[in-house]
Amino acid sequence: MEEKKAPVQNLLDQLCKINEMPLDFDAVAKLKQSIRTNPLHQSIQSVLVEKKQQLFLSPQMIKEECVENEERLDNMLRAEGITDNHDNVKHEFELGGDDQDEYRRELANVRKKFAESMKLCQENRANFCETVKYVLHSHGEFRPITHSAIEKMAQIVSNKFSKVSELLKQSTCESVIQLRRRYFDARRKRRNFSKSSTQILNDYFAAHISHPYPSEEVKQALALQCNISVAQVSNWFGNKRIRYKKTMSKNEEEHREIVRNTAGRPSANPYNFGFPGMPNPYQMMMPGQPMAVGMAPFNFPVYNPEMMAQYQQSLQNNRRDS
DNA sequence: TCACATGATTTTTA
């Protein structure tokens, strides 16, 4: 028994010794050769491999955790035109000339940096995996390392690089989101509508002054005509109604003031705008009547195109006076 | 530079 144990112990001692030494040194060449020629080497190696297989962790679980998040990031990058078909990406609205160019330039930079970093990452992944395989293969001669174990280890290394590329995609998405926020924040980048668009909206407002609440279909048509969104049309009418009402209200207040100051003397109705007989829109409402949604105070009986011009003029006058 | 205009957003109301 002692006689048989000695060579095994000797071989194990040699394996331990060689594992503690750098593999490429010439000094170990003899030791390597000695182990290779040992008749017990293959048997010992297979026992150690078997034990190692029982302990080896599967990298499969690690991989699956990454996949879902990476797919999500891939979709985002595709949608933002970073990964492919970037020329076909359309935003909900276009920017003005210089801004559009600047935005495209910055987006192209992000795209370029992403492509370069991803390329570097893939190259490093391939190199690192090859190196790991080579080293493990070399070690495998004297350590319990199987071919599948080497592949699994390479997979773990590859997954680590997947994490790096995931972080890269994550930071690229964040960059694009920041860029979009900077260029497409509507409030910050507010632009006045063109004169022709404002004219179209004003015309509709004036023509429907008794009920300036366009239907969805009309809003869509106006949006198309003015080259703006339906939401912008809604905003415009919302703003217009309230500001029109405020202006009229202010005019009425001023009128009352004049009446008070010139009590007993005849005075002009400021709402006539030079058209005798035109009633004050506020006089059309019942006293104390609550303002119903979609109703008051736009109760002009007949639309007069000149009235709107007068209204615009009164706005300008108010501005000049104040 | 400042005051006002104006488009967008948020909060309130009915």
Next chain:
DNA sequence: TAAAAATCATGTGA
């Protein structure tokens, strides 16, 4: 839930 009202933030002209 749509509209009113309040508010914010930027554009514009003097």
